[in-house]
Amino acid sequence: MNKRYTIGIDYGTESGRAVLIDLADGAEVAEHVTPYAHGVIAKQLPKGGVVLEPEWALQHPRDYIDVLEQSVPKVLTEAGVHPSDVIGIGIDFTACTMLPIDEDGEPLCFHTSFANRPHAWVKLWKHHAAQDEANEINRIGAERGEAFLKRYGGKYSSEWMIAKIWQIFNEDRQLFDEADAFLEGTDWVTAQMTGTIVRNSCTAGYKAMWHKQDGYPEDTFFEALHPDLKRLTATKLRGHIRAPGETAGNLMKEMADRIGLLPGIAVAVGNVDAHVSVPATGVVTPGKLVMAMGTSICHLVLAEEEKEVEGMCGVVEDGIVPGYFGYEAGQSAVGDIFAWFMEHGVSSDLVNEAKQKNVPLHALLEEKAAAYQPGETGLLALDWWNGNRSTLVDTNLSGVILGMTLQTKSEEIYRTLLEATAFGTKKIIDAFTKAGVEVNELVACGGLPQKNNLLMQIFADITNLEIKVAASKQTPALGAAMYASVAAGKAVGGYATIFAAAEKMARVQDRSYKPNPERAQVYKEMYKEYSKLHDYFGKGENDVMKTLRSVRDKTKGGVVHA
Numbered sequence: 001m002n003k004r005y006t007i008g009i010d011y012g013t014e015s016g017r018a019v020l021i022d023l024a025d026g027a028e029v030a031e032h033v034t035p036y037a038h039g040v041i042a043k044q045l046p047k048g049g050v051v052l053e054p055e056w057a058l059q060h061p062r063d064y065i066d067v068l069e070q071s072v073p074k075v076l077t078e079a080g081v082h083p084s085d086v087i088g089i090g091i092d093f094t095a096c097t098m099l100p101i102d103e104d105g106e107p108l109c110f111h112t113s114f115a116n117r118p119h120a121w122v123k124l125w126k127h128h129a130a131q132d133e134a135n136e137i138n139r140i141g142a143e144r145g146e147a148f149l150k151r152y153g154g155k156y157s158s159e160w161m162i163a164k165i166w167q168i169f170n171e172d173r174q175l176f177d178e179a180d181a182f183l184e185g186t187d188w189v190t191a192q193m194t195g196t197i198v199r200n201s202c203t204a205g206y207k208a209m210w211h212k213q214d215g216y217p218e219d220t221f222f223e224a225l226h227p228d229l230k231r232l233t234a235t236k237l238r239g240h241i242r243a244p245g246e247t248a249g250n251l252m253k254e255m256a257d258r259i260g261l262l263p264g265i266a267v268a269v270g271n272v273d274a275h276v277s278v279p280a281t282g283v284v285t286p287g288k289l290v291m292a293m294g295t296s297i298c299h300l301v302l303a304e305e306e307k308e309v310e311g312m313c314g315v316v317e318d319g320i321v322p323g324y325f326g327y328e329a330g331q332s333a334v335g336d337i338f339a340w341f342m343e344h345g346v347s348s349d350l351v352n353e354a355k356q357k358n359v360p361l362h363a364l365l366e367e368k369a370a371a372y373q374p375g376e377t378g379l380l381a382l383d384w385w386n387g388n389r390s391t392l393v394d395t396n397l398s399g400v401i402l403g404m405t406l407q408t409k410s411e412e413i414y415r416t417l418l419e420a421t422a423f424g425t426k427k428i429i430d431a432f433t434k435a436g437v438e439v440n441e442l443v444a445c446g447g448l449p450q451k452n453n454l455l456m457q458i459f460a461d462i463t464n465l466e467i468k469v470a471a472s473k474q475t476p477a478l479g480a481a482m483y484a485s486v487a488a489g490k491a492v493g494g495y496a497t498i499f500a501a502a503e504k505m506a507r508v509q510d511r512s513y514k515p516n517p518e519r520a521q522v523y524k525e526m527y528k529e530y531s532k533l534h535d536y537f538g539k540g541e542n543d544v545m546k547t548l549r550s551v552r553d554k555t556k557g558g559v560v561h562a
């Protein structure tokens with residue numbers, strides 16, 4: 001048999017990345033990145049100049065199709081692989097990244113009549129404007145003793161599907177009524193390839209309250225949110241739900257022609273970037289926490305039982321790999337905090353020095369920050385620049401840097417921000433351990449482990465755990481390609497199970513980051529202080545962050561609103 005390949009595409013926050021994978025050993029034969037032409041839409045709609053409120057984050061569905069049309073032909077040509085040797089394609093996506101569609105599956109934002117309506121566009125995972133709805137969902141869910149709350153660590157997030165749908169309902173009722181369905185981006189793009197809408201059990205479970213045995217919560221729960229939402233799951237959330245590894249369908253001729261593949265090949269059920277990365281790092285058993293480290297961090301771990309973990313994002317049976325309960329937790333901003341600091345916080349001296357030396361600013365700051373010992377900066381920070389996803393589940397919290405003096409330098413703040421994100425991860429590990437979900441090793445993937453050694457060493461020292469790093473530079477795309485090989489099946493040269501695919505295709509690097517006992521000891525002391533700050537600002541003792549936010553909202557545009 002000729003060599004066999006699949007294509008995996010990772011739809012990230014700023015771009016889509018396609019890889020062509022050799023199924024024999026998981027080698028990445030070719031890769032191509034298509035940046036989204038519209039990026040993250042946070043200020044103004046692409047049409048009609050409508051200005052968006054704070055906390056909004058949208059995307060343009062056309063950008064997703066551009067990735068298919070540009071990156072798929074590019075990887076084929078670059079590799080010189082004939083399309084007849086490609087047996088399947090699969091995608092993964094950020095989540096919950098959702099959109100309203102019409103009866104033909106067209107996004108409502110493609111309709112000229114809706115293009116100037118913010119709620120017609122794709123709401124990106126980090127759209128944080130549905131916190132009021134999330135608070136109400138949590139209040140009503142708790143009052144009614146809803147089972148779903150336990151699976152979401154006691155709090156449903158404003159980033160997830162039902163909060164986002166309810167925001168649309170509350171703020172643009174006509175558009176809500178017009179929508180035939182609300183869909184995850186991953187399911188919409190997959191449907192563009194197959195012609196049929198199939199929902200995936202991963203996002204249904206982690207983001208939309210669906211449970212493998214019990215389905216969605218009862219209609220009476222949605223009725224308690226609003227009487228007109230009673231039939232939400234049977235109407236706008238209807239559709240077949242299939243598990244990762246199953247096929248969503250076959251590639252349609254029309255799309256095959258546009259992207260240079262053969263019609264009829266298997267298209268895998270859509271998946272989530274973080275979850276699909278787990279088998280792509282070789283993790284298919286409990287005890288190893290996978291950290292997908294990029295703009296944000298998603299933390300994923302497998303276990304044999306369903307446990308209640310404080311503030312986790314969700315637990316879903318078979319949600320990551322079949323046969324295990326998959327747990328997800330996360331930090332809403334990590335790389336994004338460093339990006340903010342690069343843009344708004346670094347002294348002009350250092351910016352000039354980086355220019356003179358012709359090195360990236362990150363690299364210069366990393367080098368200077370590495371010269372400090374733990375605690376030497378005298379600083380401590382809370383990593384809530386984009387709210388707190390786990391374990392407090394509150395997007396209205398914000399960042400803090402404590403201990404600054406007239407002597408504080410940019411590189412000290414940089415180091416402190418790196419440390420803050422590691423302390424945030426430690427809180428998550430503690431929550432898992434406390435609930436009886438074992439974590440004894442860390443496996444990192446995503447962009448950050450390839451970009452910043454200091455960050456990785458700080459993570460090892462603060463968590464006091466060894467960190468292995470995925471060998472693949474495009475772990476999510478590799479995972480999507482692995483699931484495509486399972487969807488295609490053994491008969492055509494794919495794999496029978498994701499376990500078989502992981503054994504042959506996934507691996508970690510030889511190098512790992514090991515904790516240094518002296519540094520770990522200092523960080524243990526600093527973590528106690530982090531925890532005090534964390535509880536003080538995050539658990540209601542001092543609500544100043546929320547007060548400041550409401551003052552900001554009342555004084556928008558220089559006008560004080562009553």
Ligand SMILES: Nc1ncnc2c1ncn2[C@@H]1O[C@H](COP(=O)(O)OP(=O)(O)O)[C@@H](O)[C@H]1O
Nearest residue numbers: 012013294295335336338339362446447451452
């Ligand atoms: N040298 C670096 N050190 C730390 N963070 C970095 C560095 N270079 C880029 N970043 C951050 O990495 C993030 C992008 O991560 P990546 O994994 O590539 O993307 P995504 O999260 O969209 O999948 C950005 O937030 C950026 O600020």
Ligand SMILES: O=C(CO)[C@@H](O)[C@@H](O)COP(=O)(O)O
Nearest residue numbers: 013094095125274294295296
């Ligand atoms: O929340 C999830 C998955 O549940 C992620 O899609 C989201 O954090 C975005 O991840 P990236 O930081 O873009 O890799």
